[in-house]
Amino acid sequence: MAVADLGQSAIGNRKSEIARERVVMHVDMDAFFASVEQQTFPFLRGKPIGVCGDPDGRTVIAAASYEAKRRGVKTAMTIPEAKKLCPEIILVGGHPAKYVDTSTRILALYATFTDLVEVFSIDEAFLDVTQTAHLFHGPEVIARSIKAYIKEHFGLTCSIGIAPNKLLAKLSGEMHKPDGLTIVGQPEVAALMETLPVQELCGIGPKTQEKLNRLGIKTCGELGRYPEKQLNGVFGIVGSHLKHLGQGVDENPVRPYFHEPATKSMGHSFTLDRDTRDLAEIQRHLLQLSEQVGRRLRKDNFAGRTVSLVLRYADFSTFIKQHSLKTYIDDGLRIHQVGMKLFGELYQPPRLVRLLGISVSGLVRDLKQTTAFENSRAGSLFESLDSVNDKYGEFSVARVIF
Amino acid sequence: MSTSTAFQTSFWPIEDNSAAETEIEEAEVTHHRLSENVKVYAIYKETGDRKFPHDRLRPVMFIWRNREYRVQDVTYVWREIQGQAEVYHFTVSDGANVFELSYNAKALDWTITGTYSE
Numbered sequence: 001m002a003v004a005d006l007g008q009s010a011i012g013n014r015k016s017e018i019a020r021e022r023v024v025m026h027v028d029m030d031a032f033f034a035s036v037e038q039q040t041f042p043f044l045r046g047k048p049i050g051v052c053g054d055p056d057g058r059t060v061i062a063a064a065s066y067e068a069k070r071r072g073v074k075t076a077m078t079i080p081e082a083k084k085l086c087p088e089i090i091l092v093g094g095h096p097a098k099y100v101d102t103s104t105r106i107l108a109l110y111a112t113f114t115d116l117v118e119v120f121s122i123d124e125a126f127l128d129v130t131q132t133a134h135l136f137h138g139p140e141v142i143a144r145s146i147k148a149y150i151k152e153h154f155g156l157t158c159s160i161g162i163a164p165n166k167l168l169a170k171l172s173g174e175m176h177k178p179d180g181l182t183i184v185g186q187p188e189v190a191a192l193m194e195t196l197p198v199q200e201l202c203g204i205g206p207k208t209q210e211k212l213n214r215l216g217i218k219t220c221g222e223l224g225r226y227p228e229k230q231l232n233g234v235f236g237i238v239g240s241h242l243k244h245l246g247q248g249v250d251e252n253p254v255r256p257y258f259h260e261p262a263t264k265s266m267g268h269s270f271t272l273d274r275d276t277r278d279l280a281e282i283q284r285h286l287l288q289l290s291e292q293v294g295r296r297l298r299k300d301n302f303a304g305r306t307v308s309l310v311l312r313y314a315d316f317s318t319f320i321k322q323h324s325l326k327t328y329i330d331d332g333l334r335i336h337q338v339g340m341k342l343f344g345e346l347y348q349p350p351r352l353v354r355l356l357g358i359s360v361s362g363l364v365r366d367l368k369q370t371t372a373f374e375n376s377r378a379g380s381l382f383e384s385l386d387s388v389n390d391k392y393g394e395f396s397v398a399r400v401i402f
Numbered sequence: 403m404s405t406s407t408a409f410q411t412s413f414w415p416i417e418d419n420s421a422a423e424t425e426i427e428e429a430e431v432t433h434h435r436l437s438e439n440v441k442v443y444a445i446y447k448e449t450g451d452r453k454f455p456h457d458r459l460r461p462v463m464f465i466w467r468n469r470e471y472r473v474q475d476v477t478y479v480w481r482e483i484q485g486q487a488e489v490y491h492f493t494v495s496d497g498a499n500v501f502e503l504s505y506n507a508k509a510l511d512w513t514i515t516g517t518y519s520e
Binding site for chain 2: 041
């Protein structure tokens with residue numbers, strides 16, 4: 001574990017400085033999915049591995065171990081691309097339920113230190129410990145406790161950044177990985193930002209970077225000094241925000257996960273095992289996806305009235321079309337009917353289909369008592385089907401189309 | 403009717419449309435999927451975390467196909483909801499191979515669900 005570039009006395013000084021500032025912690029699990037699999041299977045430890053949806057299928061690398069990362073393998077690479085860079089990479093099928101369970105347990109750990117925990121992704125979280133750090137002898141003790149617990153109970157490592165805001169906490173956490181602990185106080189911010197390339201900032205993608213580079217801005221220091229008016233001229237109101245980012249200023253609060261905005265849509269997509277133009281096969285896949293969406297909607301008491309279909313052809317060209325109904329639905333068969341209608345409008349025969357996706361948006365909750373809901377006679381059937389699937393597991397009983 | 407780009411994808415990312423494709427080679431981890439009842443000897447701790455009781459149950463030995471396996475290491479434990487049942491999955495090693503044992507906390511039965519090797 002490395003406390004980056006800070007001696008013990010420096011840490012002591014930092015503690016008193018941080019005490020006057022907001023104290024935000026960013027915790028990032030190191031190569032999360034890959035590390036979980038290496039912990040699960042001892043024979044994978046120390047080897048380059050890539051976790052993907054189905055090693056025999058056509059998904060991409062969802063996570064690479066550090067051994068694979070050192071060979072250039074990155075997240076979202078296709079399997080052939082990864083194999084080209086690292087021929088000996090071991091592909092491992094992922095276990096989403098395992099990662100979700102691990103993540104849930106780790107979140108519960110964070111919640112023992114503060115109730116201000118924001119879930120950034122399945123393997124990243126922000127903790128605002130400004131008000132609670134003193135109860136645990138300071139933020140550094142909290143960070144070390146988190147690292148020790150995760151190592152002891154899961155055999156995993158994480159990298160932690162501690163800083164006065166979310167932007168800097170994430171930035172500092174990423175400076176020393178894996179298993180790093182980096183503390184950045186307000187006095188260090190200007191020096192840190194001065195030479196930092198703008199693309200290192202969370203929220204600056206390749207397009208924004210290119211625009212900034214065209215203005216002669218390559219580092220955060222340059223961005224922070226650039227006239228705000230001129231930035232606004234190029235980026236609109238985002239210009240001011242970019243200037244703040246360049247200065248290391250971020251006033252966004254840590255938003256507790258139980259205050260997250262309401263769900264806007266629910267959907268599923270599926271890459272077919274092989275490209276096809278077989279309409280019966282396409283219909284079967286769409287029905288299964290629709291049933292999955294319907295079941296998720298009913299489980300959380302949602303109904304929606306806009307159905308969207310995603311269709312990707314073998315050449316990767318992708319089309320999306322949606323249809324809004326007058327009534328709200330949560331029935332997989334009804335979603336499927338609308339999906340097939342959209343498919344009929346979108347599909348250009350005889351092109352080969354590679355991926356199908358369906359989602360429902362325009363969601364409302366607890367609408368079953370109102371007249372706007374398509375309260376069909378099938379309602380009691382759904383309840384029966386759902387109760388069987390609840391009891392025995394997903395798709396114990398399912399509809400089929402002949 | 404209008405188009406939209408808002409779409410929630412599945413858990414796994416899908417290929418980027420700029421990617422080239424070639425034949426995908428076989429995975430190098432051998433996984434035999436199983437679903438057989440198995441006799442497991444386990445230690446149950448009465449105290450511990452009730453919300454996440456993963457560490458309270460620990461298999462120490464199991465008998466599968468008339469052969470006795472002594473658990474040298476429990477490498478990972480995770481919980482999954484299957485219908486109304488909580489199922490705890492234990493990946494264990496006997497020093498030579500890795501096995502997955504699953505405990506259904508509702509039915510109170512143990513199943514061997516997989517063996518793994520390099």
